[in-house]
Amino acid sequence: xxxxxxxxxxxxxxxxxxxxxxxxxxxxxxxxxxxxxxxxxxxxxxxxxxxxxxxxxxxxxxxxxxxxxxxxxxxxxxxxxxxxxxxxxxxxxxxxxxxxxxxxxxxxxxxxxxxxxxxxxxxxxxxxxxxxxxxxxxxxxxxxxxxxxxxxxxxxxxxxxxxxxxxxxxxxxxxxxxxxxxxxxxxxxxxxxxxxxxxxxxxxxxxxxxxxxxxxxxxxxxxxxxxxxxxxxxxxxxxxxxxxxxxxxxxxxxxxxxxxxxxxxxxxxxxxxxxx
Amino acid sequence: xxxxxxxxxxxxxxxxxxxxxxxxxxxxxxxxxxxxxxxxxxxxxxxxxxxxxxxxxxxxxxxxxxxxxxxxxxxxxxxxxxxxxxxxxxxxxxxxxxxxxxxxxxxxxxxxxxxxxxxxxxxxxxxxxxxxxxxxxxxxxxxxxxxxxxxxxxxxxxxxxxxxxxxxxxxxxxxxxxxxxxxxxxxxxxxxxxxxxxxxxxxxxxxxxxxxxxxxxxxxxxxxxxxxxxxxxxxxxxxxxxxxxxxxxxxxxxxxxxxxxxxx
Numbered sequence: 001x002x003x004x005x006x007x008x009x010x011x012x013x014x015x016x017x018x019x020x021x022x023x024x025x026x027x028x029x030x031x032x033x034x035x036x037x038x039x040x041x042x043x044x045x046x047x048x049x050x051x052x053x054x055x056x057x058x059x060x061x062x063x064x065x066x067x068x069x070x071x072x073x074x075x076x077x078x079x080x081x082x083x084x085x086x087x088x089x090x091x092x093x094x095x096x097x098x099x100x101x102x103x104x105x106x107x108x109x110x111x112x113x114x115x116x117x118x119x120x121x122x123x124x125x126x127x128x129x130x131x132x133x134x135x136x137x138x139x140x141x142x143x144x145x146x147x148x149x150x151x152x153x154x155x156x157x158x159x160x161x162x163x164x165x166x167x168x169x170x171x172x173x174x175x176x177x178x179x180x181x182x183x184x185x186x187x188x189x190x191x192x193x194x195x196x197x198x199x200x201x202x203x204x205x206x207x208x209x210x211x212x213x214x215x216x217x218x219x220x221x222x223x224x225x226x227x228x229x230x231x232x233x234x235x236x237x238x239x240x241x242x243x244x245x246x247x248x249x250x251x252x253x254x255x256x257x258x259x260x261x262x263x264x265x266x267x268x269x270x271x272x273x274x275x276x
Numbered sequence: 277x278x279x280x281x282x283x284x285x286x287x288x289x290x291x292x293x294x295x296x297x298x299x300x301x302x303x304x305x306x307x308x309x310x311x312x313x314x315x316x317x318x319x320x321x322x323x324x325x326x327x328x329x330x331x332x333x334x335x336x337x338x339x340x341x342x343x344x345x346x347x348x349x350x351x352x353x354x355x356x357x358x359x360x361x362x363x364x365x366x367x368x369x370x371x372x373x374x375x376x377x378x379x380x381x382x383x384x385x386x387x388x389x390x391x392x393x394x395x396x397x398x399x400x401x402x403x404x405x406x407x408x409x410x411x412x413x414x415x416x417x418x419x420x421x422x423x424x425x426x427x428x429x430x431x432x433x434x435x436x437x438x439x440x441x442x443x444x445x446x447x448x449x450x451x452x453x454x455x456x457x458x459x460x461x462x463x464x465x466x467x468x469x470x471x472x473x474x475x476x477x478x479x480x481x482x483x484x485x486x487x488x489x490x491x492x493x494x495x496x497x498x499x500x501x502x503x504x505x506x507x508x509x510x511x512x513x514x515x516x517x518x519x520x521x522x523x524x525x526x527x528x529x530x531x532x533x534x535x536x537x538x539x540x
Contacts, residue, residue, distance in 0.1 A: 075432050095438040103429040110533045111451045120447075124437040152533040
């Protein structure tokens with residue numbers, strides 16, 4: 001494992017628990033449709049993610065990256081192999097603790113105000129009203145949405161909704177954050193801002209992150225490591241460290257090394273697309 | 277602000293009001309010009325005259341029908357939503373019981389009303405049950421569809437945080453299904469009026485407790501065409517009031533967040 005984070009200093013002191021490692025061994029998932037033979041989506045994937053690492057999962061569309069993420073979250077059950085989160089194997093239909101999932105779309109509940117959406121995870125876990133509201137307000141401040149706290153999702157822009165869903169995911173202080181192409185539908189500038197926000201939050205909290213994306217630039221900007229999957233059924237075709245300065249900002253996007261890394265990942269993607 | 281809202285309200289009310297008056301005027305003129313035999317047709321002014329002469333009787337009948345409609349509708353709202361929730365909880369339960377709710381929808385009310393008379397005796401209880409039976413199906417279906425249409429990620433979110441069944445029901449399923457449930461209740465409100473009036477034909481009481489359905493039957497038998505029209509008009513007004521009530525409830529529940537309630 002190349003980019004372990006043990007040497008990186010934590011940027012914010014305090015109570016934040018470090019990330020959880022993720023271990024994936026021999027993972028297999030097939031989908032059975034009535035019409036045809038079972039389709040293998042994931043064919044024996046092994047992946048070790050040390051605690052607090054930020055990993056980008058890349059690959060051709062429909063290759064099974066999202067399925068992999070869902071298996072790690074326990075939202076789906078594997079047909080073979082195993083997933084261990086925090087060193088403990090994930091059991092079937094177990095609600096994983098200290099884990100948060102950011103979906104492709106924000107999926108805020110439209111009948112709740114923003115702040116009530118953000119405090120929902122705490123409410124479902126039975127935290128007292130005053131405390132959960134305080135924590136949600138603090139989280140909203142952190143993502144720059146304090147002024148919009150009493151608004152309903154239909155009154156928010158797409159970027160604001162996604163920031164809201166990020167706040168909802170982080171309000172429980174997760175030690176593993178799974179992101180399934182959360183910014184695919186956004187314009188370039190908004191996307192850059194949200195990437196910068198995720199990076200800041202990760203520097204503060206040092207959760208482990210598995211980030212599925214189609215944008216190679218986004219992957220290089222955010223991740224310490226990029227894993228490229230083949231066309232379906234998904235296998236790992238490349239696993240590269242992203243050796244860039246710990247602190248990422250907009251200047252990074254102009255660096256030669258940054259652009260070289262993007263170009264190299266593009267070569268990997270072409271190979272993956274060709275069906276290695 | 278209030279002046280503006282008042283003006284908006286007037287602007288909404290004016291078109292249907294004018295259209296209604298124009299149609300009534302056309303009807304009145306047509307009857308005066310062609311002068312059809314009075315056992316076949318009558319003019320709005322004659323309906324108004326007879327209705328005023330027997331206003332007390334009509335008011336009592338309207339009230340009695342309203343009570344039956346209110347009971348029947350309230351019952352179908354509560355039972356329908358509960359049944360929709362139960363059916364949505366389990367595919368097997370849905371497959372087993374959903375076909376039977378279709379029976380409610382298809383069996384003719386006039387065919388079951390006599391049974392209700394046997395079990396409950398003629399009167400407001402039997403009539404309420406008629407209104408209930410006729411208006412139940414749309415509530416069950418709309419609740420079921422509303423719950424089934426909740427986006428998967430929202431369901432998974434609740435699963436990920438280990439939400440208890442009650443939290444899933446009250447924080448996700450019911451609020452998520454509210455727009456659909458309201459659409460079902462709107463249909464049920466009109467059907468409840470039809471169910472009560474038709475129910476009264478068979479299961480209504482004849483004495484002081486008689487409702488609009490009995491007024492219709494008696495007026496038809498005695499060839500009192502204006503009374504017949506008056507009873508029909510009052511039943512429609514009752515239907516409009518019911519649907520208006522559901523619309524108001526839908527507005528109160530959803531105006532802050534749902535697209536169906538946005539101003540034009």
